[in-house]
Amino acid sequence: MSSIYKKPIFFTIIVTVVILIGTAVMMVYPMFSTEMHPKMANLKPYTALQLAGRDVYIENGCYYCHSQMIRPLKSDVMRYGEYSKLGEFTYDQPFLWGSKRKGPDLARIGGKYSDKWHYKHMTDPRKMFQGSNMPTFGWLADHPVNAAAVEAGMKALGFPYTKEEIEELKDKTKLDAVIAYLQCLGTAIPKKPKQPLITMGEKNPLASDANAIAEGKRIYEMNCAACHGIDAKGDIGPDLTDKEWLYVAEPIGDDTLFSIIADGTNKDQVFQNRKAKGGMPSWGEFFGKKKIWSLVTYIRSLEGK
Amino acid sequence: MGEAVAYEWKPVKGFALSGLFWGLVSVLIGLFISIQLWKPELNIPPFLTYGRLRTVHVNGLVFGFAVAEIFALSYYMVQRLTRRALLFPKLAMVQLYIFNAAIAAAAVSLLAGMNRGKEFAELEWPLNIGVVILWVMFAVIIIGTIIKRKEEQMYISLWYLLSTVVAVAVLYIINHLSIPVNLTKSYSLFAGGNDGNIEWWYAHNAVGFVFTTPILGMFYYFLPKSTGMPIFSHRLSIIGFWSLVFAYLWTGAHHLVYSPLPDWIQTVAIAFTMFMIAPSWASVFNGYYTVGADWSKMKTHYLTKFFILGITFYGLQTLQGPLQGLRVVNQIVHFTDWVPGHVHMGTMGWLAMTISASVYYVIPSVYNTDIYSVKLANVHFWLVLVGQLIFSISMWILGIQQGVMWKAISPEDGSLTYTFMESVISSYPYWQIRTFGGLLFFSGLCIFAYNIVMTIVKANKTAVVAEGR
Numbered sequence: 045m046s047s048i049y050k051k052p053i054f055f056t057i058i059v060t061v062v063i064l065i066g067t068a069v070m071m072v073y074p075m076f077s078t079e080m081h082p083k084m085a086n087l088k089p090y091t092a093l094q095l096a097g098r099d100v101y102i103e104n105g106c107y108y109c110h111s112q113m114i115r116p117l118k119s120d121v122m123r124y125g126e127y128s129k130l131g132e133f134t135y136d137q138p139f140l141w142g143s144k145r146k147g148p149d150l151a152r153i154g155g156k157y158s159d160k161w162h163y164k165h166m167t168d169p170r171k172m173f174q175g176s177n178m179p180t181f182g183w184l185a186d187h188p189v190n191a192a193a194v195e196a197g198m199k200a201l202g203f204p205y206t207k208e209e210i211e212e213l214k215d216k217t218k219l220d221a222v223i224a225y226l227q228c229l230g231t232a233i234p235k236k237p238k239q240p241l242i243t244m245g246e247k248n249p250l251a252s253d254a255n256a257i258a259e260g261k262r263i264y265e266m267n268c269a270a271c272h273g274i275d276a277k278g279d280i281g282p283d284l285t286d287k288e289w290l291y292v293a294e295p296i297g298d299d300t301l302f303s304i305i306a307d308g309t310n311k312d313q314v315f316q317n318r319k320a321k322g323g324m325p326s327w328g329e330f331f332g333k334k335k336i337w338s339l340v341t342y343i344r345s346l347e348g349k
Numbered sequence: 350m351g352e353a354v355a356y357e358w359k360p361v362k363g364f365a366l367s368g369l370f371w372g373l374v375s376v377l378i379g380l381f382i383s384i385q386l387w388k389p390e391l392n393i394p395p396f397l398t399y400g401r402l403r404t405v406h407v408n409g410l411v412f413g414f415a416v417a418e419i420f421a422l423s424y425y426m427v428q429r430l431t432r433r434a435l436l437f438p439k440l441a442m443v444q445l446y447i448f449n450a451a452i453a454a455a456a457v458s459l460l461a462g463m464n465r466g467k468e469f470a471e472l473e474w475p476l477n478i479g480v481v482i483l484w485v486m487f488a489v490i491i492i493g494t495i496i497k498r499k500e501e502q503m504y505i506s507l508w509y510l511l512s513t514v515v516a517v518a519v520l521y522i523i524n525h526l527s528i529p530v531n532l533t534k535s536y537s538l539f540a541g542g543n544d545g546n547i548e549w550w551y552a553h554n555a556v557g558f559v560f561t562t563p564i565l566g567m568f569y570y571f572l573p574k575s576t577g578m579p580i581f582s583h584r585l586s587i588i589g590f591w592s593l594v595f596a597y598l599w600t601g602a603h604h605l606v607y608s609p610l611p612d613w614i615q616t617v618a619i620a621f622t623m624f625m626i627a628p629s630w631a632s633v634f635n636g637y638y639t640v641g642a643d644w645s646k647m648k649t650h651y652l653t654k655f656f657i658l659g660i661t662f663y664g665l666q667t668l669q670g671p672l673q674g675l676r677v678v679n680q681i682v683h684f685t686d687w688v689p690g691h692v693h694m695g696t697m698g699w700l701a702m703t704i705s706a707s708v709y710y711v712i713p714s715v716y717n718t719d720i721y722s723v724k725l726a727n728v729h730f731w732l733v734l735v736g737q738l739i740f741s742i743s744m745w746i747l748g749i750q751q752g753v754m755w756k757a758i759s760p761e762d763g764s765l766t767y768t769f770m771e772s773v774i775s776s777y778p779y780w781q782i783r784t785f786g787g788l789l790f791f792s793g794l795c796i797f798a799y800n801i802v803m804t805i806v807k808a809n810k811t812a813v814v815a816e817g818r
Contacts, residue, residue, distance in 0.1 A: 067598045
C-alpha cells in the first residue's frame with residue numbers, strides 16, 4: 045500500500061478515480077436523468093428583446109445581488125410568490141438563481157410593476173425606495189442594443205425569432221431590453237387567485253383612529269409614495285387626495301379600497317362599477333389586515349386636502 | 350546530503366511577487382465595493398459599478414492572488430521535496446508572463462461586462478482557453494518534476510498538489526463548456542437546474558481544490574519546515590487526505606438547498622458535507638498536536654502563530670460550512686450576509702494567513718537572506734487577524750438579523766412583519782463596520798508587501814556587496 049506514494053503516475057490515476065466517483069453520482073448521473081430536465085407547458089423561449097435584456101442583466105452582474113429562486117418556505121412564498129419549479133428554467137443558459145439577496149428575489153417580478161415603474165426605478169432607485177442601495181441604471185438608456193449580436197445569440201441558443209423582431213431591436217436601448225426581460229420572469233406559472241383578506245361590506249375597524257393615521261402614514265411613505273407621490277397627489281399611480289376613484293368622481297367604499305391595496309388591480313377588473321387600468325401591485329401578504337386598514341384610514345384622512 | 354542542487358528559483362520569485370501585486374489590487378477593490386454598498390453614489394457607470402467590480406475582486410483574488418501563490422509555493426515545494434531542480438524552468442517563466450497578461454486581460458474584460466453569468470466562472474471563452482493552457486503548463490512542470498525526482502517517497506504535500514492538478518482541470522473544463530456567439534460572448538452549454546448543479550459542483554470544489562488542498566499542502570510542508578517540529582501523525586494525514594479527496598466532490602449541491610433540484614441530490618450533498626468535518630479536522634488536529642510538542646513556539650517563532658491561527662480558521666470554517674448546509678440553519682442564513690462572513694473567514698483567515706506565512710518562509714530562503722522585519726510581520730499578523738474577525742463577526746450578526754427579519758411573520762394577522770427595504774436599512778451600520786474591518790486587513794497586507802519588498806531589496810544589496818569583495 046505504501047508503495048503508491050512512490051509511483052506518481054499510478055497515484056495520480058487513483059486520485060482521479062476517487063474524485064470522479066462523487067462527480068459521477070452527483071453531477072453526471074443527474075445530467076442524464078429526465079427528472080433534471082422538465083419543462084413547464086406555458087414556458088416559452090426568450091424573445092430577441094428578452095434575451096438582449098438577459099445579456100444586459102448578466103453583463104452588469106445583477107445576479108450577484110438578486111436571486112431568481114423562490115424557496116418552498118412560507119415567508120419566501122408570501123414575499124415573492126409561488127416557489128420556483130425546475131420546469132421554469134429550461135431555456136436558462138446559464139441559470140441565474142443567484143446566491144445572495146442584497147436586493148429582493150426577482151423570480152416572479154414579471155408583471156408585478158408596470159414598465160413605467162421600472163423605468164423610474166432604474167433611473168433613480170432611491171426615489172422609489174428611500175434607503176435603497178441599488179446603483180442607478182438609467183445610463184443603460186444611452187446604450188443601444190446590438191441587434192446583430194442578439195440575432196447571433198438567438199441562433200446559438202436555437203430560439204425561434206422573426207426578422208421583424210430583430211429589426212425592432214434597432215431602436216431599443218439596453219434599458220428597454222432589461223425591463224422586457226424582467227417583465228417576463230416567472231410568468232410561466234399563472235398567478236393563483238388569492239384568498240381575500242376581508243369579506244366585502246366589512247367596516248374599517250380603525251376608521252378615524254389617530255394612531256392608525258400615524259401608522260398608515262409611515263407605511264405609505266415607505267411603500268406607496270414611490271408611485272402615488274409623497275404628497276399623494278399622484279405620479280405613476282393616481283392622485284389619492286381628490287374625489288376621483290378609478291377615474292370616476294364618486295366615493296368608493298373602505299372595503300373596495302382595502303381590496304385594491306390587498307390584491308392589486310388588473311386591467312379591466314371591475315370595482316364598484318368602474319374599470320381599473322391595472323398596474324397596482326398586491327400588498328396583502330406584505331401588510332396584512334391591520335396595516336392595510338391603517339393605510340385606508342390614512343388615505344381617508346387625505347381626502348379633499 | 351551529497352552535492353548541492355542548483356534549484357530554479359526565478360519562477361518562484363516571479364509568481365510570489367505577481368500574486369502579491371494582484372492580491373493588493375483586488376483587496377483594494379474589495380474595500381471600495383464594500384463602501385459602494387452603503388454609499389451607492391460611488392457607483393460610476395458603466396465600468397465601476399458594483400456588479401462589475403465585485404467580479405474583478407473575486408476573480409482577482411482567486412486567480413490573480415491565490416493561484417499565483419499556489420504556483421509560486423508549489424514550484425518551491427516540489428523542488429525541495431524531490432531534491433531536484435524544476436523540470437522545464439523556461440516553460441515556467443513563459444507561464445509567468447502569460448499568466449500576468451491573462452490576469453490583466455481578464456480584469457479589463459470583466460470591467461467591460463464580458464461575463465458568462467456563472468459565479469467564479471465568469472471569464473469568456475478565449476480567456477478560458479488561456480487558463481487551461483496555463484494549467485496544462487503547471488501540470489507538465491509539477492508532474493514532470495515529480496517523475497524525475499531524486500527522493501523516492503512522495504511527501505503528503507505532493508499528494509495534495511497532484512490532486513489539485515487533476516481536480517481543478519476536470520472541474521474547470523466541464524463548467525466552462527460554452528456555445529460561443531462571438532469573441533466576447535458565449536452561453537453556457539448547460540441549461541436551467543442542470544446548469545445550476547454543474548455550477549455548484551464546480552464552484553464548491555474549486556474552493557476545495559484551490560482554497561483547500563494546495564493550502565493544506567503548504568501547511569504540511571511549511572509548518573514543520575519553519576518550526577523544525579515534525580508532523581504529529583503521518584497516519585492521520587493519510588486518512589485525512591483520502592477521505593477529503595473522496596468526499597469533497599459529493600457536496601456541491603449544499604449550495605442549492607431548498608432549490609427546485611431533486612431532493613435526493615440536496616440530501617446526499619448535505620450528508621457528505623457533514624462527513625467532511627472528519628477529514629478537515631484530521632488536519633486541524635495534526636496541526637495542533639504538531640505544535641503541541643512545544644506551544645512556546647507561538648511566542649518565540651513568528652510564523653507559528655500564522656499557521657496555527659490559519660488552521661484554526663480552517664477548522665472553524667469546516668464546522669460552520671456543514672452547519673450551514675443543514676436545512677434548519679440554511680433557511681435562515683442562505684441568501685444573507687452570513688455567507689460573505691463565512692467565505693471571508695476562509696479566505697482572509699485560513700488562506701491568506703497560511704499563504705503569507707509560507708511566503709515569509711520562502712522569500713528569505715530563495716533570496717538567501719533573513720526576513721526584513723519580524724516586528725512588521727507581527728503587526729501584519731494582528732492587523733489581518735483583527736480585520737478579518739471584525740469582517741466575519743459583523744456579517745454573521747447581520748446575516749442572522751436579515752434571515753430572521755425576512756422570515757418574521759406578525760402574530761396579529763399572519764402578514765410579513767418587515768418589508769425588504771427595512772432589512773436593507775438596518776444593514777447599513779454592519780456594512781460600515783465591515784468596511785472598517787477591511788481597512789485594517791488591507792493595511793496589514795500593505796505591511797506584508799512592504800516587508801517582502803524590503804527583504805528583497807536587502808538581499809540584493811547584500812549580494813552586490815558580496816560580489817564587490
